[in-house]
Amino acid sequence: xxxxxxxxxxxxxxxxxxxxxxxxxxxxxxxxxxxxxxxxxxxxxxxxxxxxxxxxxxxxxxxxxxxxxxxxxxxxxxxxxxxxxxxxxxxxxxxxxxxxxxxxxxxxxxxxxxxxxxxxxxxxxxxxxxxxxxxxxxxxxxxxxxxxxxxxxxxxxxxxxxxxxxxxxxxxxxxxxxxxxxxxxxxxxxxxxxxxxxxxxxxxxxxxxxxxxxxxxxxxxxxxxxxxxxxxxxxxxxxxxxxxxxxxxxxxxxxxxxxxxxxxxxxxxxxxxxxxxxxxxxxxxxxxxxxxxxxxx
Numbered sequence: 001x002x003x004x005x006x007x008x009x010x011x012x013x014x015x016x017x018x019x020x021x022x023x024x025x026x027x028x029x030x031x032x033x034x035x036x037x038x039x040x041x042x043x044x045x046x047x048x049x050x051x052x053x054x055x056x057x058x059x060x061x062x063x064x065x066x067x068x069x070x071x072x073x074x075x076x077x078x079x080x081x082x083x084x085x086x087x088x089x090x091x092x093x094x095x096x097x098x099x100x101x102x103x104x105x106x107x108x109x110x111x112x113x114x115x116x117x118x119x120x121x122x123x124x125x126x127x128x129x130x131x132x133x134x135x136x137x138x139x140x141x142x143x144x145x146x147x148x149x150x151x152x153x154x155x156x157x158x159x160x161x162x163x164x165x166x167x168x169x170x171x172x173x174x175x176x177x178x179x180x181x182x183x184x185x186x187x188x189x190x191x192x193x194x195x196x197x198x199x200x201x202x203x204x205x206x207x208x209x210x211x212x213x214x215x216x217x218x219x220x221x222x223x224x225x226x227x228x229x230x231x232x233x234x235x236x237x238x239x240x241x242x243x244x245x246x247x248x249x250x251x252x253x254x255x256x257x258x259x260x261x262x263x264x265x266x267x268x269x270x271x272x273x274x275x276x277x278x279x280x281x282x283x284x285x286x287x288x289x290x291x292x293x294x295x296x297x
Contacts, residue, residue: 005032
């Protein structure tokens with residue numbers, strides 16, 4: 001299976017789908033969320049779905065109500081306008097890496113497989129994890145490990161990588177995992193490795209900047225009363241989504257005009273939701289998921 005959709009019922013319910021509405025699935029993947037949106041739509045409804053991964057595009061659902069777009073979702077508004085949709089009724093994004101991407105060794109996302117250090121969600125992208133490890137400065141490496149994975153020993157990790165790459169270029173997951181052994185927390189080796197891989201993946205795909213570019217478009221593309229629902233998997237992206245929903249910006253406080261008034265674009269639908277115990281048990285990759293949803297006001 002390409003991907004087991006996370007919090008499927010909760011996320012679809014949070015959209016409050018109208019039968020004749022226009023909706024967007026920003027992360028098509030295997031089409032799990034898209035299928036449920038299509039099931040809730042009537043014959044006059046429309047779904048636009050995005051995915052930059054060509055492997056995901058192969059999962060296209062044959063339905064005249066679906067328009068599948070092979071692009072990064074940061075181009076949301078541009079594509080909506082191109083296809084004749086100025087505003088939509090709802091938007092869903094599952095920001096996690098698909099099971100297929102994790103489980104395909106040559107993609108280089110997982111600590112479990114022996115492969116090249118790639119990690120590109122868009123296989124046409126230029127930057128790979130290997131290029132980051134072999135070319136970024138020690139300061140740059142430490143910054144991404146700290147900012148994207150909250151690794152307290154980010155400087156030690158970066159220093160070790162720079163010292164080791166001077167001996168041999170870092171190309172494979174097996175080589176990389178082995179050289180990291182001295183800086184892995186005992187008893188938490190796999191967890192630390194996963195955090196290091198997460199930081200590299202975020203940098204390869206420019207995920208934080210892309211998420212910011214998406215969020216600032218939402219007030220302009222959602223109709224009044226329209227809903228946005230986003231599933232996050234780590235604190236960095238969840239913090240951005242939370243702040244934008246609450247404050248209309250990425251700061252700790254909402255922006256105010258010269259008269260001290262705020263003009264917030266969203267009202268949160270609920271604090272947040274997490275997967276049920278059964279889902280966490282049956283799908284281990286859902287364990288860190290959080291669903292946040294808001295209404296355009």
